[in-house]
Amino acid sequence: MDYWNFNLRHLGAHAIVARAGSISAAARIIGLTQPAITEALARLEGRLGLGLFERIPSGMSPTEAGRLLAGRAEAALAQIGSPRVTMAQLRALLAVAESGGYAGASLATGLAEPSLHRAVRDLSVALRRTLVERRGRSVALTAGGRRTVRAFRLARAELAAALSELDALRGRESGRIAVGAMPLSRARLLPSAIAAFHRAHPGVTVAIVEGSHAELIEPLRDGELDLLVGALRAPEPGGDVAQQPLFDDHPIVVSRAGHPLTRAKTPGIAALARYPWTIAAPGTPLRAQWERMFRESGVALPEVPVECGSVMTIRQVLLESDFLTLLSRDQVAVELEAGWLVKLCDAPPGLKRTIGITTRAGWRPTAAQQAFADALKRCAGTL
Template sequence: MINPINPQNTNPNWFLRARLKTRQLLLLIALDEQRNIHRAADELHMTQPAASKQLKDLEDMLDVKLFERLPRGMEPTIYGESMIRHARMALTSLSLAHEDIVALKSGLSGQVSIGAIMSPGMALLPRAIARVKQAAPQMRIGVEVETSNILLERLKRGSLDFLIARILEDDSGAELQYEELADEPVCVVTRVGHPFEHADALSLATIARAAWVLPPNGSVLRHRCDMMFRSAGLAPPDNVVDTTALLLILSLLLHTDSLHLMPLEVARYYAQLNILSIVPIEVPVKMDGFGIITRRNHLLSPSAALVLDAIRTAGAELYRTQS
């Protein structure tokens, strides 16, 4: 009888029956990185014949070829690429499990790894983490602040528990689950004391002639910035430094009369510290909304679930206040 959930009637726990070895998973990753059986074997302190046998056993077990043997090395097949991706996720999960056990033995409350884009990383996460630390002061919380595309890859590999980021069009399928938190409006910022700081009735034509620090061409924000000026019948600024490096952006703003488009939450943070000033002009530009991104059908640890609840609570407070 054919199982409708498993139409090929294969054992869902085939890896138990086949006695899949952690060593074979490590070999897959080494081969992907080295693309050479000799170097991969050396990396794992194995002999080349032993590595070749383990790879053959795995290919026989799966009944597919995982690597093409080429004159100058090895190249993963489509099956190999899929197996390598899952091998990385499995080994990452085992590593995180070990870290959790070590943390629990040490009397800690577990470990959570979060990815966030800059705006919620500076406003939302500090509130949520402060709330969690009151209840579980010894919980180990790691935060990586990066762009959404980089964070999404790390989430898929299993190196992050969840994200506060933007979902991308290519990642809107069944593998990920998205829960929107807020939009991300942007504003124009400059140094404190800039002539525009207290100007009345600034226009797009005026700021178009200024010097700017902007993301590079091809980025979403740069495209929307250029379209803002073009829609008003203006040429986009031509006196521009292209960069996304925050420290360089801040330094350029502090030492020149340049303008910059920045998420409003981040700009408010720097304005409170009297580092930057928000230019009094409303710009019809905003980034797409961001939210909580998790892997569908992936069970979060109790520690990760606790942090996620704190983020939802802090998000409801923060974004309701700002709306």
């Protein structure tokens, strides 16, 4: 089953019956007739192919599948925030937002443009806010539209998690884990965790999205990514985000083999400052560590003609020049082993980056998502 096939009203009825313990009690709460609720539950069970309730003398008791679905449904409906929203409207707004307009949304969904226009218009009326506005030939989200899209994406993530959990009850794993990979995680930690996770969970897809923290944090907040792996921020970037440390990384100063400074046994900070550097942009943990390295030694910051967070690009710059850089040993392990690059010296004691997992605050991972996070923790323990 695809999550777009869920009926939001049926999900709402299911969640209320699970909480109230009987169809009659649920009918009083939501103002529907008992036959209407009974039909909604029957259709939902028919679509899922799973029993969601057992009849007991006192009313209705949710099965394990019913409890799982009720929890995810309540979370999704809380994000949506209105009983007047339909799944067709939710899908239409997300398609328009993610495709940049009605024509792209039509291509992405296979739905006719007039149907999409009508769904978004009806949604605006239901929510009593303007969601999109014309800007020339294009369509843009209003501020209210952006807030609504974020909430709908988080609701969609809950529904996708529900289907993954229900599949697990049937004995088959499914689903997709979307991971935001910041630079340091890509060298050893993330590949090792993916390999270990895939051996144990071959039916679950792991999608890796590479980027900086600034590029990945909003997709995480939107529910497009499940977790980020990489250098943690201090302080945490907002109360809606939670960080979990895995290990501390101690960077090293790196140059090409044959660099003039390789003739010195351990070059001092003043000698390092005489050469140009390629380093991550200001605002990143590594750049802050690099600046601290010189300032605490009372040495003026050297020139940084090339600001770069790509290890591949940095490597090539180093190989073709006398540039220096500050990186994790893991990030250039292959180049060091091959002898293309060399470690000039360690960074001063106390300079470190804390590497860890970033999630949304209150994130409830599926069993597969938790298994992936556990694989990251185990692999971090071997570094």
